[in-house]
Amino acid sequence: MYNIGIIDKINLKGLEIFKKNNNFKFEVVTDLSKENLLKKIPEFDGITLRRGKINSEILSKCKKLKVISRHGVGYDNVDIDFIKKKNIKLLVTDSSTSTSPAEHIMYMILSIYKGVNFFDSMVREGNFSKAINLDINQNFELFNKKILVFGFGRIGKKLIKKCLGFDMIVNVFDPFVDEKIIKSFGGEKVLDFKESLKDTDILSLSLPLNDKTYNLISLNEMKLMKKNSIIINVSRGGIVNEKDLDFALKKKIISYAGIDVFEKEPPDESNPLLVNKRVLLSPHAATFTKECLENMSIETVKNIINFFENTIDKSKIVSL
Secondary structure, eight states: OOOEEEESHHHHHHHHHHHHHHEEEEEEEEOOOOOHHHGGGOOSSSEEEESSSSSSHHHOOOOOEEEEESSOOOOOBBBBHHHHTTTEEEEESSSSSSHHHHHHHHHHHHHHHHTHHHHHHHHTTGGGGGGOOGGGGGGOTTTTTTEEEEEHHHHHHHHHHHHHHHHHHHEEOTTSOOHHHHTTTOOOOOOOOHHHHHHSSSEEOOOOSTTTTTOBHHHHHHHSSSSOOOEEEOOOOSSSEEEEEEHHTTTTTEEEEEEEOOOSOOOOTTTTGGGOEEEOSSSSOOOHHHHHHHHHHHHHHHHHHHHHOOOGGGBBBBOO
16 A cells, blocks of 8 residues: 655545545645654655645655655756656646636736726725726727747647637747747747847746746846836746836836746745735735646546556656
8 A cells, every 4th residue: 555645735636536546545744844744754655745845855764755746737846856866756737737827817917907906996986987087008908919928838828829819919939849839829939038028018927947947037128028018927936036026117117017926935024016016916826726726636646646556647747
């Protein structure tokens, strides 16, 4: 019988699958402190991982651990070099984590372009006629707006369809995706990212955090953009420099931003974005829909089971 650690709570639908399989037992670990993970994780043959940081200090104690199944697709909370050296496999939920993030991007774009619910407050506060004198620089159409999608993986492919549904012009920057594939989805591949920023209305980021993408979008990039442009980041904190973003918004170098992820989560109270009225915030919640959380839980657990039963789809295994 394989002993599996569920590191952080996941939806019950996934746990029900374990309960029906006599080859597995599991324990849910909700104390994500390093001290507790050092004590608990060495007991397990495999773990699922949502939140919590699994570093080399913890992994060095894990003599039984064969696999880590991520509840999601990002893995910046795992010491990749160590698991590669120890041949610990890393699995991701590549089938269930694209629709909700793509919809969350559209929610942020629409909220910003349509005035972040100020129409609602007009009615509730008895200012119904205030809309007649609306500042036209607060409310916009998406028709013919240029969006630059940085990263054309699962989320990017879902996002492009939604953007085209609003008659937007979609440019894509992804050096690893062939131009023919991007064209087949209705987008145009751009080769020079910084040059393409100059006529971009909306920049949407869908890429992992690593040494090359850390602080990828800083004040230098923002200064290339139009004053009425916006930035949406639902991928990983640290890709957009938060202090630079706050400065650029306050100085009206760019117009607005939608931020779901932060370099430190939860962000410190001193984080300037928390009081900046030109940014729409959400708490790393792009996947927080009923359907997505249920499906991620199921896929996370099935990945573990399939791994130990030698039936795992290779697309689920991260190439390290």
